[in-house]
Amino acid sequence: MGKLIHTGVVIVGTGFSGMGMAIQLRKDGRDDFVVLEKAHDFGGTWRDNTYPGCACDIQSHMYSFSFEQKPDWSRSFAPQAEIWEYMRGVAQKWGLRRYTTFGVEVTGARWDAEESRWYVTTAGGDTYVGQYLVAGIGALHLPSIPELPGIEDFEGKTFHSAQWDHDYDLTGKKVAVIGTGASAIQFVPEIAPQVAELTLFQRTPPWVMPKPDHAIAPWAQTMFARVPGAQRGYRNFLYWLNEVRAVGFNGHQGILKYASKLAAWNIRRAVKDPALARKLTPDYVMGCKRVLVSNNYYPTFNRPNVGLDTEGVAEVRANSVVGRDGREHEVDAIIYGTGFHVTDAFDYLDITGVDGRDLAKQWSENGIATHNGINVTGFPNLFFLLGPNTGLGHNSVVFMIESQIRYVADAMKLVKRHNADAIDVRETAQEEFNQEIQRKLADGVWTQGGCQSWYLDAKGVNRTIWPGFTWRYWLRTRQVDPAHFELITRGKVAGKRTPVAAGR
Structure with missing residues (x-):
């Protein structure tokens, strides 16, 4: 007891x-x-x-x-x-x-x-x-893991992004990624150069904006540490910079529609294949789903070993994933990027x-x-x-x-x-x-x-x-x-x- x-x-x-x-x-x-x-x-x-x-x-x-x-x-x-x-x-x-x-x-x-x-x-x-x-x-x-038909017969490796198996070497493997959640946007560009083939199964494309990421210079770190109020002032600037975005999300969709056009242009600029760019472009207003940020997600689709499937999964077999268009993709591993x-x-x-x-x-x-x-x-x-x-x-x-x-x-x-x-x-x-x-x-x-x-x-x-x-x-x-x-x-x-x- x-x-x-x-x-x-x-x-x-x-x-x-x-x-x-x-x-x-x-x-x-x-x-x-x-x-x-x-x-x-x-x-x-x-x-x-x-x-x-x-x-x-x-x-x-x-x-x-x-x-x-x-x-x-x-x-x-x-x-x-x-x-x-x-x-x-x-x-x-x-x-x-x-x-x-x-x-x-x-x-x-x-x-x-x-x-x-x-x-x-x-x-x-x-x-x-x-x-x-x-x-x-x-x-x-x-973790949200979809019930794929036939998954119990799959003989390869499966795991969710939140339960990443670091002991499993993806080098040279054929991989199916299910879902385009925030985690998939981040890990797909990282593993694409490592795997032999990667097929991304996309149900609905997300809006992915450029990520204004950069290394913080040593002089800035020193300033934040030693100058009173410097970091708090910078934090306040970031707060209001982010806060203004709420205007578009709450009843002023015209702003977001304009941002959507800019984002769509960003897709066309990054992806060489026009047909592929269209598949990656959402048909809903930005913000309806979580807006994601990445600088390397869209360029990843220019790689010859990366494919996009927008038809969905029909079934999983012992060593493959079959799309609803009838195409069979031989895979060694299935990774879920399906969120929570x-x-x-x-x-x-x-x-x-x-x-x-x-x-x-x-x-x-x-x-x-x-x-x-x-x-x-x-x-x-x-x-x-x-x-x-x-x-x-x-x-x-x-x-x-x-x-x-x-x-x-x-x-x-x-x-x-x-x-x-x-x-x-x-x-x-x-x-x-x-x-x-x-x-x-x-x-x-x-x-x-x-x-x-x-x-x-x-x-x-x-x-x-x-x-x-x-x-x-x-x-x-x-x-x-x-x-x-x-x-x-x-x-x-x-x-x-x-x-x-x-x-x-």
Whole structure:
């Protein structure tokens, strides 16, 4: 029988979200928390994704904590290894290792109304009991692998980009790449010179813009390190440079249509074969799907050993992949560049709230709904970081995470000030938030741009993206609005609920 471990806050995950929350608690003078991580090191997606060419598509100086700036980034868009090293360095500086238990996979969580505590179960049998539960699991951790007909008969090697097999030598191999997600855009140009043949199976072409990447000069690194305010000023410049892109995504598609024409010209310029260039050119407005950046993706198709299949996979045989056009491609390996479960990742949650509410079932039947992407009514003291409708297509999600961890910490302080045990968002506040979000999303490029994307759930509703400027989200989450919540004190089975006084 497993152990029962009591603590104040249970944090799940050690990506930017989980680490940020742990650091915020340390800043607040708290040490009654534990961080649970199923892997054996910090880093989240930047620990797991080690495929060739893996790098960030947001500038390094923005894709990092504002309170832990790094003056010596090697490039304007950092590679995976450098981001992971940065995260481990931050964890070490803040002493997070002593609060973190690695190799622990969370299997479920149940709210106990009598105790006002979360019971968090793990695969190893131990149960963590905490007043608060913070889910920093992120959206990009469950690889999405398509069910290809006949894949069980394939005798070659298969793996997903997020589970890259570095022991498998691709040199001289014939490779099929399934999908054109953000990872495929990065690893295809890296492995193309190494393999004998590469066939890319494309369902829908992405918009790929030139990547303004460059090495950061030593003099600039020295300036960021030694000149007060220099790096913060540069970071602010990057923030607003990125932020202005939200204008096109939110109701001003004329800007994006113009950008699409420029991008289409970039394809025609890079790809020598006109017919191939047409196949690589999307027929939807830029931004409807995630906009990608690369300088070497399109030129890769000029290589004689690289082919593009836009008909789709009909079946997989022992040593080949057959396209729907009847062509059989002999392959040694199949690599999936098909991204992750995003909106449907919540189907795997096993979280039970007030009166036995099943969160996965509730969201599956009624649609994913939260307040500020953080709280869910009927699930007291549960906080999501980078949760539904807080993802971005134009700026750094680390900015969003920092807004959220401050908000969560403020909610905990509110509970303490009122000598309460828990806080739960009002259903009316949650409904108002979701109505506002969906109203704005209806005018955005994600809905009006003429595509289907992983931003949308099975019913075609956008449950992923934050519509509009991130500074508006910062304003919204700068402080918990007491009118949106009820406080819970123990005493009854469901707890005694009281509105929060306007004076906090």
